[in-house]
Amino acid sequence: MHREPDRRKSGPTRRAVFRTIAGVAAATAAGGYAWTRLGDEAGDQEGAGRGTSGAGSDGAATGPRTFERLSGPDRTVVRGGDGDTLATFTDGARTAVFTGPSRTFSEPRTTDATVTTDAWVRVLPHTWQRGMEKADWFSGWFGKTLGDSSPDVFAVSFQYSSAGAADKHDSHGLRYAGTAHFGPRNTDVENPLDFAFHDERSDFYDYLGADWTFPDGTRAQPEKARYGDVDCSGFQRLVWGYRMGIPLHNTNTAGAGLPRRAYAIAAHGPGRLVIPDNRRTPTDLGSLQPGDLVFFAIIKDRPDFIDHCGMYLGLDDGGRHRFYSSRSAANGPTMGDLSGHSLLDGTDFYARGFRAARRL
Template structure:
């Protein structure tokens, strides 16, 4: 049932912080301890900013192991350390790399330090794909890649303050995101509905978008720079990482629009099914999994919020990252509800399911 922590064990701590941008401290580590998902110490692959180097990265020293629940292929180095995990039916890949610390002092004193780098495979994983030519080339290149992964891209929209980035066409594709326009019917800024929903990724970008079925969506000027919870996941996984998107809440190729539809019909596979109760067995989760919540008081089992699982924080708690109204944008913080899956706080009580894209 357990997913695999990445990295080596039982090495002295040595951490060199390279920089902090928008509340995200990025650390290059040579043998530094970090929390893995199981609350044990696990140190990192490779040395410094160079990442997952050394003998473990040589193709000839790798081995492949099949595990179940869910079915997956685990890649190990010569010393048995986990280099990567690929889950059957999913395009999410978790690879070992330099340790990074994600923090948001504005809203929480907790932080998440991880050596998991979340990438997107060009194809949904199937047993035996490690033998294919495309995979061997892709894996060697990607294991050494220190360009933005899913986590790095997601934090380029942090409500704590992320710098603007523009593409060659002048479109601002990254920078601080907000949740949505002010909801005039709600008085308290700490209310989860203080800012309005319905802002999708193209609203944030401020550009029209044509979906694969030919439908065309127009951004609302009043929502420029805004993205709600599911729109944020579509912005990161779809616009930035290239997963297909569609513009309905029904079955289709790629990510549908709203949280309940992503949970029910999204690509990949469910790793925690929706059973109308708060899950308590969380070992199956791995970084990058989408987590889903029912937080409307009079609809206790209707999925209406989603986030991205990050792993254990520095207090050993299961923390997630999502675009939320009270924080007015993407947050891993604790403003108007702790960003935790375990325990009895607001979001933990509403936690219902998880999907690996």
């Protein structure tokens, strides 16, 4: 579970207010709010989502708040009247982490581990800067988002789980969510646990089976053989770009938004690095926050080359730092342990290859 440092004593008040928020969100559609994300249709309420203002019995959602500045990285922490963390906003990033009802994510097909978290990862309408809580838009947006029960980044990500996820279609019949696979079968490789057993190079528009025009006018066309497939970076572009609205571009150089490959996202992606790539395995993971993108050098012959990326989920039930990524062995998005444990700490394959982290 994710916690910002809390310098005042907290009690059961926060748990009570978020139980209230969850109840209000489930029971109150009228008076709530809705928005349409890229790839969602206004008529698809599960995709677009509804929320409420989230008023709680002790006023934590609508009452006095304090805004505390912390460093490493520089960020603003919002606390309620009881001192508990309500949300965290990082300078230079659009990723916001709210405290909400606890959820458990699991994938029994590939691991016994579970991740239970009260972190709800949202995307800010603007890149956060110090003092932005005083902006005209912030108060209304914050009140709505604090009580929002619609799918956040984590929930959207698991709408593509290789362990099985229900198909979702927009009003035009486009399947925008449902079980994703990594890529077409590579017939030259026999071992299903080999990293090349399924071919990479499948981007978000391959999964969708739809043409895509990028802001620079570049037009991409999906390959029919890759329909329903996304490789590791394509999966992050599908979630953060297509679904959550962060801009995308189609190169591996610096540009507005998310570039194509994992190494390019690590080097040129939006947001800020919270763990820089020093070409060695980081030993201090204290700066990580749920939703951070994590990057790995996993090619034996190129130990300094970033070739895989995933999304940090937080601590699992064993107290280990677990991530979620699209991988060949699981044939799609996984938090599991096929052909390497999905862990950042320890001495396993991915932990040894872990190099950097970026907060979008």
